[in-house]
Amino acid sequence: MSSPQKGRPEALFPLFAEIETLPGVGPKTARMLATLHIEKPADLVFTLPQSGIDRRKRASILGADLPGVVTVEVTVGQHRAPAGRTGAYRVTVEDAQTTFQIVFFRAHDDYLRRALPTGARRIVSGKVELFDGAAQMVHPDYMLPTDEAQEIPDFEPIYPLTAGLTQGAMRKAVVGALTRLPDLGEWIDPGQRQQENWPDWADAVHAAHTPQLMADLGATHPARARLAYDELMAHQITLALARSQMKRSKGRATMGTGRLQARVMAALAYRATGAQTRAITEIAADMGRQIRMNRLLQGDVGSGKTLVALNALLVAVEAGGQGVMMAPTEILARQHLEGLRPLAEAAGVVLEILTGRDKGAERRAKLAALAAGDIQILVGTHAVFQKDVEFADLRLAIVDEQHRFGVRQRLELGRKGAAVDVLVMTATPIPRSLSLAQYGDMDISVLDEKPPGRKPIATALVNMGRLDEVVEKLRHAIGEGRQAYWVCPLVDESEVSDLSSAEERFRRLRAALGEGRVGLVHGQMPPEDKDAAMSAFQRGETSVLVATTVIEVGVDVPNASIMVIERAESFGLAQLHQLRGRVGRGTAASTCLLMYQSPLSEGGERRLTTMRDTEDGFRIAEVDLAMRGAGDVIGTAQSGLPRFRIADLEGQTGLMAVAQSDARKLLTDDPDLTSPRGQAARVLLWLMERDQAIRLISVG
Structure with missing residues (x-):
């Protein structure tokens, strides 16, 4: 309570x-x-x-849409009780145009004779169905004398x-x-x-x-639309308060000279896309302002976020400061390091990594270099949050893949430097309605183009019955020097499930393809074994990597051009899309095989055909949202996304966008919510139990 x-x-x-x-x-x-x-x-x-339920009275059940609920005035005819206890009790009745039967099961004879006396007029309302061509109403919802007819509503709401x-x-x-x-x-x-x-x-x-009427139950009915808007408005005021808190905490203008960025652009083998150029400009403009940047960089798999991130980090370095880039796992942090290193070298910038693995003297040396300003860009895991990590002049913090990073953590992140700009990157395309709901406190840059040279990935659905054929094709492909991922859904054989495990598949593929050709990674392995297996695959020493979904995010092996996903129907759309994005990173044409077990459920089939038909992550995210609903897509528990009772995120994106601009305008005009409308908005926050917002106002 x-x-x-x-x-x-x-x-x-x-x-x-x-x-x-x-x-x-x-x-x-x-x-x-x-x-x-x-x-x-x-x-x-x-x-x-x-x-x-429409219970408006009709003259007769004739012409009614059956089966359906009908309300009609009848004259009660004869009663026919069943021979045994279990049969049907039938009462024949006559409306203005026809006769039909009212049917009861396990009925009490005396009760029914009192409620429906032969010869009396009654109003009855209930579902009428045809049974062997004859109309019958089973257990009416209402049976009333005609003078009590007003007790039956014309339209009855169902909760x-x-x-x-x-x-x-x-x-x-x-x-x-x-x-x-x-x-x-x-x-x-x-x-x-x-x-x-x-x-x-x-x-x-x-x-x-x-x-x-039925139409009054639609989301666009003015009463319902208004109540949905109230919910979205309360949520957006909460986000706008967090945003203005962030903006109020004074920023520092970080102006780049463009010198180091120009070196990187010159070293590239290709030209940046329009979307990359646009995002780089938006970020540099934010960093150049006196208020703190709080921006989300959203880009599909392979849309080139690394280049945008590096340019942002270089703005910080050009201004004489430092930048940090954080990833959720050590594998990803190391990969960012690999991705950034050649470009950082082209710019002549000192780049280092700090993870939980750094111990003793090595760690102390890194911390000293960081505090002295000798390390210009740091890549790391959450170890960067630790108290003893101090920067000489931290200007920019980039957080990667953090849809698990709520508003609160984003506020905390900024405390490492005097006025650190924050850029959050996600490779999970989020439909617009959700990004407004989840990241409404942030400004958003979207990378919606693929860099030149990214080849399309051919995706096919293959029945598990053709497993041997797939293994044979794989043998042929690795003979030509290609590399493949083979993703399994579970780690160990469990009795309850016939999903084949990674261990078992690893043994079979090794037997079929040769001892040294196959590697294995799964979540239960010690980190060093996992890293060793990953790097052997990265260096091309193994040709096939059998894996659970630990490879889902960010692992980069340009030579890997085949992705086999076993029992693909057991994965979610977003996961399938992330996994497929592991291939198609090099020059070879890439293939993704979605292996499924028949028969497919309707949802399973829709997910797999969506994957086959499109590579557009935003399109895939829209289908995912339509199939699973908002809470599941980002996991309501950790997303900070409220449970909306009336508003529908999928169907009311337009309302959410209006609520966002309205909430931001309200707080610009009345930052402390003291005007009459501001006071009313405070009441709305209490009504919707937006405790976080209430705390922000009382603090603010």
């Missing part, structure tokens, strides 16, 4: 009272509601009907339920909650509200809970 937070506006007290203060809600109902995440009246207010909870109990609780709606000030921009023709908050809540 949420405790009354200190400072909550008094107007909201009734909505945050105990759920059992509502009519008809005792301890048992309260427990059932809790399984639906309903613990206070406010939660009921935001639990909208998910469908509805989400849990075992034991009835629509009646749910509706009664909702009606109770709606009597507590306070009169609140308006937090939406007046022009925006007028343009969209949105009702005020309380009217919107009432309208959303009393739909009159």
Whole structure:
């Protein structure tokens, strides 16, 4: 039960009272509601009907759309009780145009004769179906005398339920909650509200809970759209507050001379893409301002983020400062080092790496060089966060692959230097709606072009039954000097699953292709064994690397041109896309084989055909989002993404974008939220329980 937070506006007290203060809600109902995440009246207010039943009265069931719910006035005819206990009890009735039967199972004869006396007029409402050509209504929802007809609503809202909870109990609780709606000030921009023709908050809540037609349940209905916008707005104000906190913490203008960057560009074998040039310009402009940079660099697999990152680091070095680039794992940190080294050498810049593996004298020497400013660019893992790591003049921190890096960690990162600019890089293409929801506190640069010379990867679906054929083709390919990844879904044979394990596949491929030709990496190996197997493959000493998904992110072996993914249907779309991106990095034409076990589920088939049909990571991410929903795509638990009750991230990207610009404008005009609209926005944050935002205002 949420405790009354200190400072909550008094107007909201009734909505945050105990759920059992509502009519008809005792301890048992309260427990059932809790399984639906309903613990206070406010939660009921935001639990909208998910469908509805049209119960408008008709003259006859003739011409009705069957099977379907029909409400009709009838004259009750004869009753026919079953011979045994288990048969059907049937009552023949007649409407204005035809006769049909009402059917009951396990019925009590005396109760039914009282409820439906022969010869009486009754209003009945329930689902009518054709059974052997004859119409019947099984267990009507309503059977009332004609003078009580008004008890049947024309349109009945249907709420989400849990075992034991009835629509009646749910509706009664909702009606109770709606009597507590306070009169609140308006937090939406007046022009925006007028343009969209949105009702005020309380009217919107009432309208959303009393739909009159099916169309009223749609997301675009003014009442529902307004309530969705309120949720998105509260989220975007939270992000905008974090953003203005970041901007308020004074930055330093870091101006590059362009001298070192020009050397790197001259050393390149190709020209930068338009997207790379644009991102480099945006980042340099941010760094040159007096406010702290807080930018996300989003680029698909192979879109050339390394070049953009290095140019940003060189701006820091040209200005006389230092830059750091952090990766989540040691393998990735070493790989960034390899990727940056030739370019850093062309620029004549001192580059070093610091990981948890550095110990003793070597570590002390690196720390001293860093503190003296002799190391200009540092690559590392989270070891860079440790207290004894001090920079002479840190200007830029780049964080790689951090969709697990929430707003809080981003704020923390900036504390290493006086006013460090922050650039977060991700290789996971994120649909626009999600990047607005998750990175709404940041400015975003997108790399949406592939550098010249990246060849398309041919992707094929292959049944697991053709395994021997695949191994034969692989033998032929490695005979020609090609290298391949073979990805397995599990590490050890478990009884519950027939997914073949990496160990087992490794043994079989070694037997088929030759002892020294096959390497193995999986998550349970000691890091040094893993690194040894990776580097043997990188150097071309092994031709095939059998691996679990540890190779998913960032490993770079230009000569590897074949990717076999076994039981590909058991992987998610984003994972498949990342894995495929491991090949196609060199000059050879590349292939990705998605091996699947029949029969494929509908979802499995959609994922695999999407992979076959497109290489565009943003397109793949949109399909992933449509199939799994927002929380799963980025893992709600670690994403800091709220659980929206009304707003739909997939369908309401446009609203999210408007909420973002509106929230940013509100805080620009009224940074402390003291105007009447600002005060209303504070109430909105309390209403939506945006604790982080409330803390930021009280601190701010």
